[in-house]
Amino acid sequence: MNVSRVEMTDLLPIEELKTLVEPGKVLTDAASLETYGKDWTKHYAPAPSAIVFPKTVEQVQAIVRWANAHKIALVPSGGRTGLSAAAVAANGEVVVSFDYMNQILDFNESNRTVVCQPGVVTGALQQFAEDKGLYYPVDFASAGSSQIGGNIGTNAGGIKVIRYGLTRNWVAGLKVVTGTGELLELNKDLIKNATGYDLRQLFIGAEGTLGFVVEATMRLDRAPRNLTAMVLGTPDLESIMPVLHAFHGKLDLTAFEFFSDKCLDKILGRGDIPAPFESRTPFYALLEFEAVNEDVANTALATFEHCVEQGWVLDGVMSQSEQQLKNLWKLREYISETISHWTPYKNDISVTVSQVPAFLADIDTIVSGSYPDFEVLWYGHIGDGNLHLNILKPDALSKEEFFAKCATVNKWVFETVEKYNGSISAEHGVGMTKRDYLEYSRSPAEIAYMKAVKTVFDPNGIMNPGKIFA
Amino acid sequence: MNVSRVEMTDLLPIEELKTLVEPGKVLTDAASLETYGKDWTKHYAPAPSAIVFPKTVEQVQAIVRWANAHKIALVPSGGRTGLSAAAVAANGEVVVSFDYMNQILDFNESNRTVVCQPGVVTGALQQFAEDKGLYYPVDFASAGSSQIGGNIGTNAGGIKVIRYGLTRNWVAGLKVVTGTGELLELNKDLIKNATGYDLRQLFIGAEGTLGFVVEATMRLDRAPRNLTAMVLGTPDLESIMPVLHAFHGKLDLTAFEFFSDKCLDKILGRGDIPAPFESRTPFYALLEFEAVNEDVANTALATFEHCVEQGWVLDGVMSQSEQQLKNLWKLREYISETISHWTPYKNDISVTVSQVPAFLADIDTIVSGSYPDFEVLWYGHIGDGNLHLNILKPDALSKEEFFAKCATVNKWVFETVEKYNGSISAEHGVGMTKRDYLEYSRSPAEIAYMKAVKTVFDPNGIMNPGKIFA
Structure with a gap:
């Protein structure tokens, strides 16, 4: 009888969950549990009890209320490209996937804002912005599959932070469902709003532990003008920093990345990406700027020559076309994917x-x-x-x-x-890989305050438990 | 005996407070209470019970612990230029003035960061940056007397937000003393730090209700190049927005302000500021940009001509010198001070x-x-x-x-x-003037969450009570 009772309480909540969303939007088959139970980390065996796909804010609220009633843990799931196991469900949690909340709801040209559902893929927002003659500047290797909700949950950074900052800078407004199922509309897309604590900031980077992002208004920037990249070979690691400072003082850099020759080795081993130049050096810097006119390009070349004279740079190349720009970026952007084989x-x-x-x-x-x-x-x-x-x-x-x-x-x-x-x-992010x-x-003291803040927004501890802290 | 006992408990805490700071750094004379008990708002009669001037972080912690022990409310006090009565002590509070914690402690050229005590005057930080060939971009009319601690407490904005954002964007790290007297070192001046909730963001704009800022690392930017201002006269208010959009699409604006002809009337009435041009129009836009080369200046002039052709602009002027730039800015910056007479x-x-x-x-x-x-x-x-x-x-x-x-x-x-x-x-900010x-x-729901967050950091409700919410 005991076993049967346990099965009853195990079964009933899932049946109830099915009534909260559209037919077929709760999955419990093995393949789905395996797929949606993990992100790009490989250390944890996925073991969710179900995957639920809400389509509306109201459905998300209903799911959270249901989880509170049954004390069932929820794990938010976006593009599952995370590297800290923040979106892994390894302990029987119910995964809330935002794959069906993936629409761009509104665009305001005057405000340069786009209202996104959380499941909008980062690359789709980038493309949308480009189509409008504007620019969404947060970019990284997994942009083709990561989702805006996940970007906000981890305050995603990437390759353009030196100029544009992190995802935080581009969130004009947020709608979140807290751990009690309440809907908060945070900041209303305002540029200036000094009306007490900016709770929006708390949810950015909270890895879904305080609540779920159900809508986000993202800001766009003007389109960059004639982006131009340089790859510079350096004799050692120490030389990269004076190169950074030399260029940082002269140009408004949009990126300043580096990689070692061992990385280049793997990249060239693919066979589909050309070498930046003939010689090989121990390290490489990749920098980018807007070459808005001849002056800027000349300044870049003069700074390059200065770095060569100082012995900080041994060889270098500057992109002369959109295609060359793309190829130089591949040297850096494809590293993560290429080395995943090892x-x-x-x-x-x-x-x-x-x-x-x-x-x-x-x-x-x-x-x-x-x-x-x-x-x-x-x-x-x-x-x-x-x-x-x-x-x-x-x-x-x-x-x-x-x-x-x-x-x-x-x-x-x-x-x-x-x-x-x-x-x-x-x-x-911290997720499970770094919480210890x-x-x-x-x-x-900070960790104690963080836990107390979590209790405020998630009193029953059902929102992505075991992430950030145990 | 009752009266005497009340006097005893009134008296003793203040005597104890005096032992926590340097001799003479607790004031209770009527003039000091009047001066330090208020900000620039004129609606509330100042009535603090004492003013205390800490010189170190440890003294601030001791003061907060003392206040907890005696359940005495504390009001932080900076340059007292606030316009929401967030720094008013109208109910017998002890005012904690940061006038003696006003040193710049460190400068890191490579990081472009300045470590400030909270009492550093905004204008002093601006000047320090300029002396280093850099730029602190948050600027507003009261920058000559407001303090960095207050700027952070209100997330100060001002005249350059369109390009540089609010104070929040320039805070690399914060040391705060919470309502229990604990010292938190938040974010350690890092650009990227995805280790859980960014508590730094909570304290920015919290008006001293969660804790006191006792040190702040502020970021600097590169110095702007050849700042150039235009003042454009418009036939009506409606015309200002298309002017904004016309320029915003063509130039990277560092400011876009407006004022009405009635404001100009008051400014010209002073007799010490020249009119921008001979004609008068109902409204004026003041915009600013970096005229880094001829191209930019020509684009500005062409856009101006386009606005004239469209009927959005009737007259205009562009600064040709540093002095003209300053004079055009006075038309906007001096309004608040000039009209305070009325x-x-x-x-x-x-x-x-x-x-x-x-x-x-x-x-x-x-x-x-x-x-x-x-x-x-x-x-x-x-x-x-x-x-x-x-x-x-x-x-x-x-x-x-x-x-x-x-x-x-x-x-x-x-x-x-x-x-x-x-x-x-x-x-x-909200302070007392807007809390109702x-x-x-x-x-x-948001207000309830804000109050709960306050309780986390200030369980006894001693940190600037009655501000933001009752």
């Missing part, structure tokens, strides 16, 4: 820009000193102090052995991050 | 940019229809949807009669704001 240990860390050289040298010494056989690949958004550390799995090691060794690396990396007052997660290391970046 | 009713409201024309027409009809004898002055940051409504007190009316009539105006104005989904306080109208801009 099941890499990935870490996404940041320090202030001035700390980058010493910090990077420290980490490199630690990793290469302890695991000389590991192939370490560095790349990232060095102009923002954001570094992506990737260690490729040696073929000889099993996945389990490799990740066990990487757990040790994690600790060393985070100790170094703490020493430099940095962040254990620059732009990927949160104290390396946030004080116990 | 004891104006002031209101600071915003809508989205596209709503401005209809909104402004509605309000103008309401006010002029009901009080045809009132002189209504419009000016503000129209490029951000932020309007400053000022009504001058007729000589015939007493201050009391005038403000009583204005209370009616308030209600009409806020009803119109609500109708247009706008903000009852664009950039001045908060529901015109924030829903009951």
Whole structure:
């Protein structure tokens, strides 16, 4: 009888859930549970109990109220491109997928704003903006499948932060459903609004732990003019920072990225992307700017020559066409996807820009000193102090052995991050992969306040529990 | 005996307070209470019980712990230039003045950051940046006396928001003392930091109700290049918006302000500021941009001519020197100070940019229809949807009669704001002047959440109580 009773309470809530959405919009088949139960992290076995696909704000509210009534945990799901397991359902949660709330609802040319449902794909918003002669400037490798709701949940950064900032800067207004099912309309798309706490900011980067984003008004910018990229080869890592400072003082950079020659090796190994120039150098900087007129292009070339004279740059190239611009960007943008073949240990860390050289040298010494056989690949958004550390799995090691060794690396990396007052997660979020290391970046008092804030918006702890903190 | 006991408990805490700071840094004389008990609002009689001047973070923490122990309310005090009575102590509070925490502690050229104590005057930070060849872009009429701590508490906006955003955008890191006396170091000056809720954002614009800012790392920008202003006379209010759109599409504007001819009247009445051009028009737009080369200046002139051809602009002038730039800005920047002589009713409201024309027409009809004898002055940051409504007190009316009539105006104005989904306080904050109208801009659910968040950081309700909400 006991077993039967348990089955009854297990069964009934799901049947009730089905009544809250359109027919067929609750899935419990094995393939769906596997697909929607995980993001791009590979460490956790997906184990959701169901996937629900709301189509309206009211349905999201009903789902949250239902979850409260039955004390069932919910995990929001967007493009599932996250790298911190914030959208993984590994403990019988119900996944709330926003795949069917993927419409652009409104465009206001005068305000340069677009009202998006959370499931709008980042790339679709970028394309929409372009079609209107405008620009959505948040961009990163997974933009073709990530969704705006997820971008907001992680405050997505990417390759243009040095000029345009993070997703936070582009959120004019938010509609969220809190952990009690209440709908809040935050900031009403205003530029200036000094009426108490800006709760919108709390939900940005909260990884769905306070509530779900059900609508977002995103700002657009004017279209960039004649974007032009340079790839510059440097003799060592130390030379990249003076190159940044030389260009930063002279041009309004729209990007300043870097990658190591080991990364280039993998990229060229694909066979479909041309080398930037004939010679090879240990590191490369990729910078971009608007070449609005001859003066700007000349300034860029003069600065390049100055860097060569100083010995910071050994070789370089400047794009002369849209196609060349795209090809140079592929050198950087395709790294993540290309190296995924080697099941890499990935870490996404940041320090202030001035700390980058010493910090990077420290980490490199630690990793290469302890695991000389590991192939370490560095790349990232060095102009923002954001570094992506990737260690490729040696073929000889099993996945389990490799990740066990990487757990040790994690600790060393985070100790170094703490020493430099940095962040254990620059732009990927905390999720499950970094929640046990949160104290390396946030004080116990801060974490206690964060938990108390969560309780305010999610008193029953049903919104993406176990993410950010246990 | 009862009276004596009350006096004892009144007296003892203040004596204890004196032991927490340097000798002479607690004032209770009538002149100090009068001076430090109020800001630029004139509606509330200052009545603090003491003024305390901490010099260190530890002293601020000690003061907050003392206030908790004795359940004494604290009011933070900066440059006291606020216009919402957020820094008024009208109920026996102890005022915590940051006048002696006014040092710039550090400058990092590579990060372009300045570590400020909260009492650093905004203008001093602007000057410091200029001396370093950089730029602190938040600027407004009271920058010469307002303090960074107050700027953060109100998320100060001003005249350059269209390009540079509000104070929020320039806060790289914050140290705050919460309502329990805990010190939080928020964000560590990082550009990218995705480690849970960005509590820094909560304290920005919280008007000191969650805690006190005790240190702030502010970002600087590159110095603007050859700033150039235009003042354009328009035949009516409606013409200003197409002028904005014409220029916004062609130039990267650093400002787009407006003011009415009645404002110009008062400015010219001073006798120390030259008229922009000979003719007079009902309204004026003031716009600014970086004339980095001939192309930009030519584009500006061509756009001006286009606006004249369309009938949106009747006359105009473009600055040709630093001095002319300054003089054109005085036409806008000196309005607030100049009209203060007429004891104006002031209101600071915003809508989205596209709503401005209809909104402004509605309000103008309401006010002029009901009080045809009132002189209504419009000016503000129209490029951000932020309007400053000022009504001058007729000589015939007493201050009391005038403000009583204005209370009616308030209600009409806020009803119109609500109708247009706008903000009852664009950039001045809520303080005491607007707390009773908060529901015109924030829903009951939002206000309930805000109060719950306050309780998290200030469980005893000692931090600037009665501000934002009762």
